[in-house]
Amino acid sequence: MPGYIKAENKRNLADRLDRIEGQARGIKRMVDREAYCIEILTQISSLVAASEKVASILIKDHLDHCVREAIENGEDPGEKTEELKAAIERFMRI
Amino acid sequence: MPGYIKAENKRNLADRLDRIEGQARGIKRMVDREAYCIEILTQISSLVAASEKVASILIKDHLDHCVREAIENGEDPGEKTEELKAAIERFMRI
Amino acid sequence: MPGYIKAENKRNLADRLDRIEGQARGIKRMVDREAYCIEILTQISSLVAASEKVASILIKDHLDHCVREAIENGEDPGEKTEELKAAIERFMRI
Amino acid sequence: MPGYIKAENKRNLADRLDRIEGQARGIKRMVDREAYCIEILTQISSLVAASEKVASILIKDHLDHCVREAIENGEDPGEKTEELKAAIERFMRI
Numbered sequence: 272m273p274g275y276i277k278a279e280n281k282r283n284l285a286d287r288l289d290r291i292e293g294q295a296r297g298i299k300r301m302v303d304r305e306a307y308c309i310e311i312l313t314q315i316s317s318l319v320a321a322s323e324k325v326a327s328i329l330i331k332d333h334l335d336h337c338v339r340e341a342i343e344n345g346e347d348p349g350e351k352t353e354e355l356k357a358a359i360e361r362f363m364r365i
Numbered sequence: 366m367p368g369y370i371k372a373e374n375k376r377n378l379a380d381r382l383d384r385i386e387g388q389a390r391g392i393k394r395m396v397d398r399e400a401y402c403i404e405i406l407t408q409i410s411s412l413v414a415a416s417e418k419v420a421s422i423l424i425k426d427h428l429d430h431c432v433r434e435a436i437e438n439g440e441d442p443g444e445k446t447e448e449l450k451a452a453i454e455r456f457m458r459i
Numbered sequence: 460m461p462g463y464i465k466a467e468n469k470r471n472l473a474d475r476l477d478r479i480e481g482q483a484r485g486i487k488r489m490v491d492r493e494a495y496c497i498e499i500l501t502q503i504s505s506l507v508a509a510s511e512k513v514a515s516i517l518i519k520d521h522l523d524h525c526v527r528e529a530i531e532n533g534e535d536p537g538e539k540t541e542e543l544k545a546a547i548e549r550f551m552r553i
Numbered sequence: 554m555p556g557y558i559k560a561e562n563k564r565n566l567a568d569r570l571d572r573i574e575g576q577a578r579g580i581k582r583m584v585d586r587e588a589y590c591i592e593i594l595t596q597i598s599s600l601v602a603a604s605e606k607v608a609s610i611l612i613k614d615h616l617d618h619c620v621r622e623a624i625e626n627g628e629d630p631g632e633k634t635e636e637l638k639a640a641i642e643r644f645m646r647i
Contacts, residue, residue, distance in 0.1 A: 276587055284584045291600075292577035298607075299570040305558055308615040309636050315608045316458065316643035318573075319601050323457035325580075326597045327450055333590040334446040338428065342436040352428040354591050356421055361598035362457055363417035364410065364552055370493055382487040385506075389480035392513075396472045399464055402521040403542050409514045410549035412479075413507050419486075420503045427496040448497050455504035458646055504646065511645040515638055522620065522634040530624040540616040544609055551605035551644055552598065 275336035280328060287325050294318040326362060330355070369430035374422060381419050388412040420456060424449070463524040468516060475513050482506040514550060518543070557618035562610060569607050576600040608644060612637070 276284070294314060301311045333355060341348040370378070388408060395405045427449060435442040464472070482502065489499045521543060529536040558566070576596065583593045615637060623630040 275590060276584065281584065285581055288577055288581040288584065292574055292581070295570055295574035295577055299567055299574070302558065302563065302566045302570065308557060308611050308619060309640050311611055312608055312615075312640040313643065315604050315611075316640070319604050319644070320457075320459045322597055322601050322604070323454075323459050326594055327454050327457065327459065329590050329593055329597075330453060331446055331450040333594075334428075334432065334449065335443060337590060338432065339436055339442060342433055348433060349429060352425055355428065356425040358591050358594040358598070359424060359453055359456075360417075360421050361595065362453075362552065362601070363414075363421065364550065365414045365417050365421065369496060370490065375490065378490045379487055382483055382490065386480055386483035386487070389476055389483055393473055393476040393480070396464065396469065396476065402463060402517050402525060403546050405517055406514055406521075406546040407549065409510055409517075410546070413510050413550070416503050416507050416510070420500055423496050423499055423503075427500075431496060452497050452500040452504070455501065456507070456646065458644065508645075508647045511642075511647050515642050515645065515647065518641060519634055519638040522616075522637065523631060526616065526620065527624055527630060530621055536621060537617060540613055543616065544613040547612060547641055547644075548605075548609050550641075551602075551609065553602045553605050553609065 276329075276332055280332060284325060284328060287321060291318055291321050291325070294321065323362060330359065370423075370426055374426060378419055378422060381415060381422075385412055385415050385419070388415065417456060424453065464517075464520050465524075468520060472513060472516060475509060475516075479506060479509050479513070482509065511550060518547065558611075558614055562614060566607060566610060569603060569610075573600060573603050573607070576603065605644060612641065 295318065298311060298314050298318065301314065338348050338351050338355070341351050389412065392405060392408050392412065395408065432442050432445050432449070435445050483506065486499060486502050486506065489502065526536050526539050526543070529539050577600065580593060580596050580600065583596065620630050620633050620637070623633050
């Protein structure tokens with residue numbers, strides 16, 4: 272499977288995850304100095320949206336690479352699409 | 366594209382959507398008789414989860430049929446996976 | 460507790476729930492005639508957003524009425540805020 | 554407003570945010586070594602759930618402290634509940 276993340280996406284994803292890590296640290300400082308609750312909540316929703324953006328980039332890479340490869344190799348992609356469905360459901364409330 | 370929804374899923378989806386329609390009607394009655402707010406919220410989160418379950422079944426069907434067909438026909442599935450990524454993002458907060 | 464939903468909101472909520480019921484019916488028809496999967500997903504995410512809007516209106520009414528009343532009556536609102544927290548969590552993925 | 558976060562929650566929240574920061578770092582390493590996409594997605598959904606748990610703890614603290622204080626001081630809590638409603642909506646898809 273190595274190689275499935277496009278090189279251009281790898282740097283992009285690393286940058287996004289660096290920012291998410293920094294957001295988590297920033298939120299901890301806000302809690303520590305008891306910043307106004309609503310402002311902390313805004314930062315958390317921003318961290319969540321940033322994390323879900325990373326997930327959607329990976330989902331697209333997975334579709335374009337792993338699912339595609341299975342189909343091109345004549346394999347039944349049913350197992351791959353089933354595990355992707357399960358992964359997507361974890362981002363819904365089900 | 367017709368035929369992409371598996372017959373067994375079509376009945377399943379119709380039943381689920383009937384229940385969702387009934388849930389919406391039930392919630393309207395709860396609002397009308399001013400049922401306890403928390404109980405109405407519980408019913409709404411149940412309707413939301415039921416709707417997202419329908420979405421995840423369609424996503425799987427789409428992967429197994431439309432995306433697969435594009436790949437098997439030697440088409441670039443990039444457009445199809447891009448529009449699926451956009452659809453999934455609408456179920457996230459981004 | 461009756462009376463906790465503001466009269467102006469009651470009509471507003473009933474209208475929104477009528478539309479949600481209509482959306483569920485429309486989605487069932489789309490499935491029946493096998494509309495393009497991505498378009499069905501778009502309608503489902505719209506139904507989900509409409510349902511969560513109803514939830515957020517009820518949460519605000521609950522805060523303004525039930526939680527407030529408990530506090531004004533000198534009751535400990537802890538139980539009310541705890542059940543509201545649990546209800547909100549059902550709209551998150553936890 | 555300082556003091557609105559209960560001392561017992563402050564340590565609890567700091568611990569949770571430390572773990573979230575560590576999860577972000579772990580996910581970056583997984584991307585770097587190209588761990589299997591589905592496993593990365595599972596870690597991201599876990600980070601999102603952990604972040605939303607922090608949000609729900611803060612929402613409860615805000616209700617028990619800020620909203621309560623406004624009501625006990627005879628202030629109209631409408632502004633506070635309105636901004637809380639907006640914050641909660643950012644965790645929904647609306």
